[in-house]
Amino acid sequence: MSAPPPDAAGAGAAADGVAAGDSEDAADRAADLAADLRDAGFTSVAVRGAWGASADDAVGRGLRAPALHALGGRADPLATLGRLLVLGVPQPVATVDAALPRTRAAGLVRLGLATQQEQHVQARAVLRPQSFVDAAGEGEWWIASDLDEVALGAGGLPPDHVLGAGGASLTLAGLQLPTPARRVLDLGTGCGIQALRATRYAAEVLATDLSERALAFTRLNAALNGAPGIHTRHGSLFEPVAGERFDRVVSNPPFVITPRAGGVPAYEYRDGGLVGDALVEQVVTTAGEHLEVGGVAQLLGNWESRDGQDGLERARAWVAASTVPVDAWVVEREHLDPVEYAELWIRDGGTLPGTAEHERLLEAWLADFDRRGVTGVGLGFVLLRRPGGAPTLARYERLPQRLPREATLGTHLAEALAVHDALAQLDDDALAATVLRTAPDVTEARHHHPGSPDPSVIELRQGAAFARTVTADPALAALVGACDGELAVGPLVAAIAGLLEVDAGELRQALLPEVRGLLVDGFLTFGA
Template sequence: MHPDLSADLCARLREAFLNAGYTADGVVDALGPQAHAALGRGEPEPARRASRDAGPLGTLIRLFLLGDQEAEQDVRKALDGVDINDAVKNEVLTADRSAGDLKAGLDVRPYEDNWWVIADLDSDLRGGAVPEDHVLGVGHASISLARATKRTPVGTVLDLGTGCGVQALHASTHAERITATDLSERALRLAQGTFRINGLDVETLQGEWFGPVRNRRFDQVVCNPPFVVGPPRVDYVYRDSGLAGDDASALVIRQLPAFLNEGGVGQLLASWVHRKGEDWEERVSGWLPRGGIDAWFVQRDIAEPALYVGTWLKDAGVDARSPEGRQKAAAWLDWFEENDVQGVGFGYVTLRRTDEMHSQVVCEDLRHAYDDPLGPEAARWLDNVAWLRANPDLLGQRFRVADTVLLEEVSEPGDEGWRKVVARLHRTDGPGWQHEVDEATAKLVAGCNGALPLEDLLALLEFAYGEIDAEAALPIVRDLIRHGMLIPA
């Protein structure tokens, strides 16, 4: 049996939450910044203390965010207007009638712009490992994908593998129509609750991969797939595809372009294996159909096998020291060894369908820390690639240096004073792109103030400093344009 989060139940929950102030801002205001930050670190006691004098809002905080048992009379007061029996029947609450207490049966929590998300309780609140059909709530991966997604107005969005519905929530800010799919019936039931409690009209379809939307196309596709790399098994449907290795990521990347309208954009999280003697860039590029697709692969992290296995065991609430944990870890690590996997890469993929056969495929490492969301940068990258395609003759173009670009020089002491070791151009906003440059390139970029076309700047440099290789300079200029460091004037 799965919960049936009806429109009436969700509407009553929403009204009760609003009346109590159980919103993202309301929770922060009630707890204060320190207790709220501690709760985010998995330290509940400061939040428990701060919620004592918060009335009905405090009851809801302890009930849903801390997993505490609360007196039934207090819960009824906090959820005034909600049929408690209906809430228990559909897993929102669980009852201990002998003690007269109620607990949360589902994870119902405020999220961002006064939304709420309905998911299953995580392993901490459950007090043990999650079941196979566990529906993950708002996590690091879902937030990362939301921050990496391009947000420009579109007609249609497909949220493939919606889970509890987080990506569809974000899509509601810029899409006219949203379709959400999932293989898991339980996930769709909870996602429907998420949509109803937020007053959203979202088409939901059950089925595997792209099957439910066969022969349809969308302006945008977002996907947080079950991308965990390992043997072909399904321990947990939210993360395991049943496909071996990185085949789940390959499947989505290979098939997604066929479901995009012309100019449509697909964005997803993905993983890929690193094998000895194999270039990860060639591996992921080989998943793409030939021509007609601009693709940007951004690698954010690489995990060695032991760390990777331990992280995902902990994610599911499995004690790595238990017999179950040892058995799972051994089988997983054996698979890595048998398949020569030295590490697992993780990152973001942005795809755009284009009618141009000479499409752009770029793979980049972005493993340094940065705080800005990647979504605006993905949109900028697509715009810059389109501009480069429309303007193949760069020599006749004028450029200016972005205001956030600096030239950094590193020197070391020598016999005759400081000796320059390296010079690099550094964009100080966004992902903080850096490019090492030689002296000629640094001077070329310095001359880009919008006054002269590139060919005239190269001629001046050649006159002043000797021979300049224009053909060698053009690839560097293209990279600087893609990274938003040189801007067409």
């Protein structure tokens, strides 16, 4: 990319020409661009509708020809912006001026988002509308980032590439707790997705990154989306915030396990420069000291299974080695063998299978895994909390099932933490005196052997949250079915014991731990 435009130089300027958005002039230009995009109806739904669902899905796979074909000769603002800002196809200056009457082509150039060559405008960055859903409802952002494979065509990405709203970023955004927080740290912000999401529940967000280019995009995206509460600092991991504490830390760190070998590209947005999963280990072991008491850290990560030691057990050891005691909830969403993992990230860097380069990189990855005895890699997320006393939460689990609404899991996590804390204050007698309800998304499935009147398996299924399935015996199934907000747990257990002709005390002792788990997981709720 060329040198920064004249008015982007100095304090608040972006690397390689992207205007920062925190100088007064840049903020005004970003506001003008946002108004133009709004007037043009430049939303995710409108863009998808402009070229159709099939072509939009193809764009997600790096193909732009179907979208261009669907647009045909259209020259309206939505088509013009879709071609230029999403697909990276040069557009006539006059057409861009008409689509963006406040900003015009010159404004895109001054923001560092485009260049003008004679009578055409060429994008220097992607600017996409991105819809989202959280506890407060539906919303829409405009996200600027580096030109991607759709705009660049074939070939690998440059090492300093700043990624847009990728799948991992959107997953973490959906995991963020929606509960109020005073001060939030977005560690390794990239283009600022997590920082933007945090402004939905926090007044002040500090975004850090080792990449000046990433911070420039974060500032621009904050300005485009009217988020003045986002501030940026340059530096690696927790270095820029040494000695500071936050109510919330959120991080999509550069967790990808990459061979440290000659000729293997290291991308700033995903590679932390350490061997294996050491970067995630470092974040897990040090995040707690940057949390206020009661503060929560949430991050994505990978963990290796090595020489027979399970990856989740290695994550458990990281938590145990934390510089301050922390509660922990670690969820593995996917587990890949070494070949699958290598192929995933080689393709992510733009190198296609079947090429000599792909084979060379694959060999480097597998040799790196062999050196450490890696048999598989888990991918998932980590939630850490700094308690006021001794930790009470230590949960490590695999949840590979498809989730119904991954974008709103943060609400479930917040509710689960609140229930966990409430249950810690209830002994068994208090729990037995509590009235519960079955959550509305819970259903029951019974499986019978042919001709048998009694079920061989009873399953309680959750339609929301983590879509868990719990195998229940007849007593537990009866209790869950009877929780309608009328009778407390104790009387219900006594009645079920009478029906099943079993000892009520023994049944209560068996069922109450199950009830606690179902409450935390959202199968049951408090309240009449």
